Amino acid sequence: MSAAVALRQDFTADDLRRLARAGRDAGQGRRLLALAEIYDGGSRTDAARIGAVSLQTVRDWVLAFNAEGPVGLIDGKAPGNRPKLNETQRQALARIVESGPDPDRHGVVRWRLKDLVGWIYASFGVSLDESTVGRTVKHLGFRKLSARPRHHEQDPAALVAFKKGLPFAVNAIRAGLPAGTAIEVWWQDEARVGQKNTLPRRWARRGSRPSAPKDQRTAHAYIFGAICPEKGKGAGLVMPRCDTSAMNEHLKEISRIVDPGAHAVLILDGAGWHIAHDLVVPDNITLLTLPACAPELNPVENVWQFLRDNWLGDRIFTSYDDILDRCCEAWKRFVAQPWLIMSIGLRQWAYRL
Incomplete structure (x- = not known):
């Protein structure tokens, strides 16, 4: 011994x-x-x-x-088996996942684990099962997420140009106003709310698919909403239709909420009722149009998502009057929380003025 x-x-x-x-x-x-x-x-x-x-x-x-x-x-962690993919191969896998498949070359429009298994074997001669590839892809930082819709005619360069040029556009508006006039940057949009309602995500047990009632009736109304994230303010109306007359009323409401002596730069899309010849723009508002096909630049789109996910979606509206009441209630709850308007609406690129 x-x-x-x-x-x-x-x-x-x-x-x-x-x-x-x-x-x-x-x-x-x-x-x-x-x-x-x-x-x-x-x-x-x-x-x-x-x-x-x-x-x-x-x-x-x-x-x-x-x-x-x-x-x-202290017990150390067992080293386990040596990975079948080396670091170079793992980085190549990360690049192919990041870039996505070519439908003509790969035969699919999104990567499934079985497709990546085949790609790894064809590229490196390494045979892995789907569970191993799934763990590897997650370890590389990928998750299966819902894609954000993007209009097929959208010009990415126009979005970049708008973000970079916004301070200059606001300064040009400021130059035409009396010296010392405060500027408020507002955003405006409309949302249709009706009996054919949305079904927000909800908690449910894994493997199940919860059900919810879905109305097929067609009564609806429109929320005209505008927010000033920097001030935590909002102005909204619920109207029966989207037209120039309704937009004129909304502009009056926004004009009333703008601080006394201040001037609002109202950023909105190019809908017909936003640029109509008979649109009456109050003296304390200047309109600034977003690039075409670029709703993601407008934070009011996120406001609609919040209202539907929390207060308006997954409801059966009994009548048109019920739609009006629920929409008014939701908008009042929203504008009563300035910090919520700031949280949803502030964009760093829009407020470096």
Whole structure:
């Protein structure tokens, strides 16, 4: 039998018992108590009995403790099998997932795990099952998410140009106003709310698909909404239709909410009733049109999503009057929370003026 290895001398039995009481690793605590017995003059056999292990295991504990101290008695994570994909191959997988499939070349419009399994085998000759590929893709930082709709005729360069040019456009409007006039940047849009309602996501048990009533009647109304995120203000009306007459009424409402002596730059899309020849724009408002096919630039789109997800969606409206009441109630609850308007509406690129 090999000679007993002496314990390091910078600890005592009391030190080890105190560490065992304070520690959260049960295995480490058991080993510390076993080695404390040796510090008290006990035999290695006594230490093995306390630790419920063999003498050779006690020797291994002593060597680990001498080398690393109490940390050396914590179980390390097993290294596991060597990954079948090396780092270069994993990065190639990340690039192909990021870029998405080519429908003509790959035969699919979105990657499924079985498609990635085939791509990995064709590219590297490595055979993996779908569960392994799924774990690898998640480890690379990918999750299966819903794509945000984008109009097929949208010009990405126009979106970038609008964001970069917004401060100059606002400053040009400011230059035509009396000196010292405060500027408020507002956003405007409309949303249709009706008996053919939306069904928001809800919590449900994994593997199930919850059901909800869906009305097929067609009564509806429109919320005309505008927000000034920087001030936490909003102005809205519920109207029976989208036309120039309704827009004129909404402009009056926005004009009333603008701070006295201030001027509003109202950013909105190019709908016909926003640019009609008989549109009456109040003196304290200047209209600024968004690029075509770019609703994602308008934070009021996120307001509609919030209202539907929390207060308007998943309802059966009994009548047109019920639609009006619910829409008015939802808008009043929204504008009563300025911090919510700020949270949803503020865009860093829009308020660096």
